[in-house]
Amino acid sequence: MxxxxxxxxxxxxxxxxLTVLDSLNLEIAPDEKVAIIGPSxxxxxxxxxxxxxxxxxNDGIIYVDGEPLTHMPKNGRLVPADERYxxxxxxxxxxxxxxxxxxxxxxxxxxxxxxxxxxxxLSRQEAEQRAAELLDMVGLSDKKHQYPSQLSGGQQQRVxxxxxxxxxxxxMLFDEVTSALDPELVxxxxxxxxxxxxxxxxxMLMVTHQMGFAKEFADRVCFFYGGQIVESGRPEEIFSAPxxxxxxxxxSAVLExx
Amino acid sequence: MQLRQLAVCAIVFFTAGLAVASFAGFxxxxxxxxxxxxxxxxxxxxxxxxxxxxxLVAAMAKMYGPLPLRWLAVAYIEVFRGTxxxxxxxxxxxxxxxxxxxLGPMTVAIAALGLNVGAYGAEVVRGAVNAVPRGQWEASxxxxxxxxxxxxxxxxxxxxxxxxxxWGNLFIELLKATALVSxxxxxxxAFKAQQMNQTTFRTVEIFTIVLIVYLAISVLITVGTxxxxxxxxxxxxxxx
Amino acid sequence: MFWDWNYVWEITPAxxxxxxxxxxxxxxxxxxxxxxxxxxxxxxxSRTSWISVPTAGFVEFxxxxxVLIQIFFIFFVFPEFxxxxxxxxxxxxxxxxxxxxxxSEVYRAGLENVPRGQWEAAxxxxxSPYITFRxxxxxxxIPPVVPALGNYxxxxxxxxxxxxAIAVLELMQTAKxxxxxxxxxxxxxxxxxxxxxxxxxxxxxxxxxxxxxxNRSLRNPGGER
Numbered sequence: 001m002x003x004x005x006x007x008x009x010x011x012x013x014x015x016x017x018l019t020v021l022d023s024l025n026l027e028i029a030p031d032e033k034v035a036i037i038g039p040s041x042x043x044x045x046x047x048x049x050x051x052x053x054x055x056x057x058n059d060g061i062i063y064v065d066g067e068p069l070t071h072m073p074k075n076g077r078l079v080p081a082d083e084r085y086x087x088x089x090x091x092x093x094x095x096x097x098x099x100x101x102x103x104x105x106x107x108x109x110x111x112x113x114x115x116x117x118x119x120x121x122l123s124r125q126e127a128e129q130r131a132a133e134l135l136d137m138v139g140l141s142d143k144k145h146q147y148p149s150q151l152s153g154g155q156q157q158r159v160x161x162x163x164x165x166x167x168x169x170x171x172m173l174f175d176e177v178t179s180a181l182d183p184e185l186v187x188x189x190x191x192x193x194x195x196x197x198x199x200x201x202x203x204m205l206m207v208t209h210q211m212g213f214a215k216e217f218a219d220r221v222c223f224f225y226g227g228q229i230v231e232s233g234r235p236e237e238i239f240s241a242p243x244x245x246x247x248x249x250x251x252s253a254v255l256e257x258x
Numbered sequence: 259m260q261l262r263q264l265a266v267c268a269i270v271f272f273t274a275g276l277a278v279a280s281f282a283g284f285x286x287x288x289x290x291x292x293x294x295x296x297x298x299x300x301x302x303x304x305x306x307x308x309x310x311x312x313x314l315v316a317a318m319a320k321m322y323g324p325l326p327l328r329w330l331a332v333a334y335i336e337v338f339r340g341t342x343x344x345x346x347x348x349x350x351x352x353x354x355x356x357x358x359x360x361l362g363p364m365t366v367a368i369a370a371l372g373l374n375v376g377a378y379g380a381e382v383v384r385g386a387v388n389a390v391p392r393g394q395w396e397a398s399x400x401x402x403x404x405x406x407x408x409x410x411x412x413x414x415x416x417x418x419x420x421x422x423x424x425w426g427n428l429f430i431e432l433l434k435a436t437a438l439v440s441x442x443x444x445x446x447x448a449f450k451a452q453q454m455n456q457t458t459f460r461t462v463e464i465f466t467i468v469l470i471v472y473l474a475i476s477v478l479i480t481v482g483t484x485x486x487x488x489x490x491x492x493x494x495x496x497x498x
Numbered sequence: 499m500f501w502d503w504n505y506v507w508e509i510t511p512a513x514x515x516x517x518x519x520x521x522x523x524x525x526x527x528x529x530x531x532x533x534x535x536x537x538x539x540x541x542x543x544s545r546t547s548w549i550s551v552p553t554a555g556f557v558e559f560x561x562x563x564x565v566l567i568q569i570f571f572i573f574f575v576f577p578e579f580x581x582x583x584x585x586x587x588x589x590x591x592x593x594x595x596x597x598x599x600x601x602s603e604v605y606r607a608g609l610e611n612v613p614r615g616q617w618e619a620a621x622x623x624x625x626s627p628y629i630t631f632r633x634x635x636x637x638x639x640i641p642p643v644v645p646a647l648g649n650y651x652x653x654x655x656x657x658x659x660x661x662x663a664i665a666v667l668e669l670m671q672t673a674k675x676x677x678x679x680x681x682x683x684x685x686x687x688x689x690x691x692x693x694x695x696x697x698x699x700x701x702x703x704x705x706x707x708x709x710x711x712x713n714r715s716l717r718n719p720g721g722e723r
Contacts, residue, residue, distance in 0.1 A: 054396050083404075091402045101397035105415050114411060115401035167401060271559070340698035342656040344670060345691045352683035356500065430562060437564035441663055448566055455574060462578050465571045469563050476562035 003066045005030045005171060005203040006051065011060035013046055020046050022227040023060065030170075033197055033204045035214035035235070038224030039250060044207045047224075048173045051205070052095045053086055064092055065170060091119075094169030098176040100156045102148040108135060108159045109144040112166045120167065127166075134162035138192050154185030158192050165196075172196070174206035186210070193217070211254055215239050223247045271470050287454040287464055294450030295471050301367050301436045301446060302475070306429050308372025313379025321384060322405065331380070338377035343435045346370045351442045367439040375432045382424045386417035419490045426483030430476050437472075447471060506685050509676050513689055516672035523590055523668060524655045530594025531654065532647065535601025542606060560599040566660050568592045573664045589661040597654045601647060608643035609635065641712055648705040652698055659690075669693065 004027040013021040020043045028034055036044045049055045051062060053069070061078065062069045071078040072085040081089070103111050112131035116122045122130070135141055138158040148156055157177055164172060174193065178186040190213050196202060197217060208214055214221055215235045222232040223244070231244045242248045312334075319331035338346065347370040354361065361369065390413050398408035440449035451468045455461055541553040560568070569592040576583060583591070612635050620630035659670035673686035 052396075052400055054399055087402055087404060090399075093400075095400035097393060097397065097400075099393055101391075101393035103394065103397070103412055103416075115403060118407055118411065119402050119404075164400065270555075336699065337695060340695040340702075341691045342659045342670075342694055344659040344662075345687065345694055348670070348674070348683075349687050349691055352677060353687050356684050434562075434564040437566040438660070440566070448564065448570075451567070451570070461574050465567065465575050468567055469559075469571065472563040472567065473559060 002030060004028055004063070005032070005065055006205070007063040008047075009061045009063070011050065011062060012058050013043070013050060013055060014058050020227055021050075024227075024229065026222070026229065028203060028205065030203055031201050033217060033219045034206070035218035035221045036205065036207045036224060037209075037211070037214060037221060037250075042224040043227040044224045045175055048095065048175050048205060048207055051171075052093060052173060053090050064089060091167065092170045093173065094164035094167055094171070095173040095175065096157070096160050096164050096177050098179050100148070100153070100160045100180070102156055102160055102163070104148050107145050107147055108140060108151070108162075111148070111159055112163045115163075116166050130166055131162070134165050135159070137165075137195070138162045139188070152185060153181045154188045157181065157189045161189075161192055161196070165200075169202070171203045171205065174204065174208070176207050176209065178208070178210060209254070211239070211251070223250065225250070271466075271473065274466075284460075284463065284467075286458045287460060288467075290450050290454050291447065291464070291467060291471070294445055294447035295475075297445060298433075298436050298447040298472075299475065301364070301371065301439060301444075302429075302433045304368035305371035305375065305432050305436070308368060309375035309379050309428065309432060310425075312373060312376025313383050316376065316380035317383035317387065318409075320380065321387065322409075334373075335377045335380050338374050339381075343371065343374045344438050344441070346374055347438055347442060363439070363442055363444050366442065367436070367444055371432055371435050371439075374435065375428050378431075379425065379428055382421055382428065383417070386420040386424075387413060389420055390416045419487070422483055422487045422490060426480060426487075429479045429483070433472065433475055433479065500684065502682070502685060505680070505682060506689065509686055509689070512672055512676060513669060513686065513693075516667060516669045517693060519586075519666065520655075520658050520668045523586065523593070523658050523661060523666070524651070526590045527593035527597065527654050527658075528651050530590065531597035531601050531650065534594060534598030536605050538598060538602035539605035539609060542602060543609060557599040557602055560596055565592060565596045565657055566663060568596055569660060569664060585661070585664045585666045589658075589664060589666050593654055593657060593661075596657075597650050600650050600653075604643050604646045604650070605639070607646075608639035611642065612638045641716060644712060645705050645709040648701070648708065652701045652705070655701070656694060656698065 006028040008024045008026040011021060011024045012019065036047060038044045046055060050057050057070055061071050067089055068078055069089050070081055072081045106114060109131050112134060113127040116127040116130060117124060132144065135144055138161055140155060140158055143151060143155060151159065178189055181189065194217060197204065218235050220232060221235045221238045222229050223238065225246050231238065231242060231247045238247065239251065242251060316331045316334055319327045323331060350366045350370050394412055394416065395408065398412050436446060437448040439446050447468055451464050454464050538553055538557055541549050542557060544550045569589055572583065572592050573585060573588040616634055616638065617630065620634050658668055661668050662671035662674065665671060669690050673690045676686045677683035
């Protein structure tokens with residue numbers, strides 16, 4: 001078996017007395033598409049935020065592409081990673097947020113050029129070319145010079161996807177990327193993600209409430225409950241024949257609502 | 259609305275002042291007052307520049323500096339906000355020479371006012387930076403930016419717009435505080451006012467005109483910051 | 499020798515006496531500022547524009563010019579019109595006037611934050627405007643702005659050294675006189691600075707307490723339930 005692209009090893013996250021994730025073990029293969037579902041407060045978003053190093057973990061180790069992410073080797077032992085080490089390894093990961101988090105003082109194009117120029121050290125021409133190609137890919141080549149406040153939510157989220165891709169990550173994280181959108185704008189964003197899955201060799205990890213999309217798009221679905229993976233498997237298994245009672249309850253509640 | 263009221267006020271007072279002055283043979287004291295006004299403007303400009311620099315440095319040190327630097331910044335901010343501008347001015351003027359530091363009065367004036375307003379400005383900077391949504395920091399991390407880079411390119415440009423109106427108020431406070439330097443022998447507008455008053459006894463005219471000149475400079479500062487605000491806001495959110 | 503403790507003990511009684519003058523000027527000045535501020539706020543909010551516009555102009559004018567010049571104006575110019583005031587009175591009036599115009603903005607914010615529905619409810623109950631203002635609006639408008647007023651009290655306190663410019667024997671003037679007598683400025687001026695620092699920090703902590711207490715009691719008027 002090949003080395004997993006992402007590997008959580010006994011990862012625990014606590015906020016004070018509250019344990020959000022309890023000794024999580026999860027391996028994700030290169031190019032695999034994993035959907036994470038579960039009720040709010042089940043710790044699913046925390047998984048992505050830890051992988052993006054937005055949250056520190058309390059216990060365990062996360063590996064990315066065979067390298068430790070949260071820790072670094074030093075004198076033959078693993079010690080918590082420092083900022084310099086983090087910045088080297090974290091470049092393999094990109095993230096798209098629920099609330100887009102575009103930079104409001106920069107045009108769509110500039111949003112996609114900023115980090116390639118200042119972090120990757122690309123020349124302005126290279127960065128602009130790459131940004132233009134990506135904006136074209138997400139169907140926004142005519143909105144290049146617009147500012148985020150002039151774009152619809154769906155357009156903003158597509159810029160955010162292009163911005164993350166401009167860093168050439170190996171792993172893409174999608175954190176409820178359609179939850180803040182008006183219903184009629186959800187489709188355009190999901191289409192971009194579909195296209196991404198087909199055309200790029202990307203490992204994708206998404207937290208989503210779009211059960212239909214998860215079923216059609218993901219290679220694997222993980223159901224989170226109470227800080228643990230209760231059940232995981234191929235989407236058709238999970239959605240049509242869940243083994244666990246809690247999965248069944250959650251799915252019937254979600255499907256009833258929609 | 260407020261700006262128009264200010265402008266109307268300025269014009270009314272100015273014509274009234276001129277009318278009074280022209281009856282009273284204002285040639286006696288106008289040149290002296292103008293000299294003083296020029297000194298006031300110089301101190302204001304120097305003080306504002308120092309205040310902005312100090313505010314940025316102190317705010318960054320307080321928020322992101324290593325511990326000893328953080329304490330130093332907190333001490334600076336608390337001491338200069340906790341004591342009077344006049345006490346600070348006198349301290350630099352009378353006490354520093356005892357420690358063998360001899361600065362000219364102009365340097366002392368600019369240093370005292372700049373440090374004083376800079377301490378208030380540091381809290382303005384800190385507030386504006388903290389008001390930038392947390393998502394902007396998170397997006398910067400997700401794009402693998404270093405903290406200084408994110409601060410310089412993403413956070414501070416956004417905080418800048420929110421900072422302009424409070425800085426306008428601080429610049430006016432600084433202008434008003436320049437009157438204190440007359441008490442350490444600098445011949446600014448306030449000093450000239452007293453001097454001219456003692457030689458010409460045109461008390462009413464002199465102090466009225468001096469108030470109007472300060473008002474005029476205040477209005478200039480207000481207009482300047484409003485203009486800057488409009489431009490900056492246009493930069494951050496076109497078409498909003 | 500940079501610091502002479504014997505000299506410190508020698509001048510402490512004089513400075514303590516002077517600090518009473520400073521505190522007296524602060525309290526009198528603020529009493530004036532708090533009262534005048536409310537009057538100015540109400541005048542500025544008047545629907546009659548020949549009251550509200552000049553008041554707004556006056557407030558902006560006072561806020562845009564130095565207190566020191568205002569002190570001089572009251573002390574030197576008023577006598578020209580036959581109003582001769584002792585230095586302390588002139589200084590207190592100037593400080594009260596200056597900070598009154600700042601306070602008026604605070605009151606105005608407080609008054610504007612009272613929901614319109616309160617006026618409408620009072621009208622529906624046929625209360626007179628005066629009673630509405632006194633019993634309904636003011637009690638709701640003032641408590642939330644008490645911390646902001648407190649901050650101006652501290653600011654006014656820190657401006658009292660300006661009274662030294664018209665020879666009021668407050669802390670700064672006393673320190674200067676002591677310094678010129680002995681040619682030692684280090685101790686008196688540093689002590690004055692320390693006094694202001696300690697008082698300001700204590701006041702700031704106190705205001706934070708009041709703010710926290712107000713936040714709790716405003717959210718739950720009438721106490722525990």
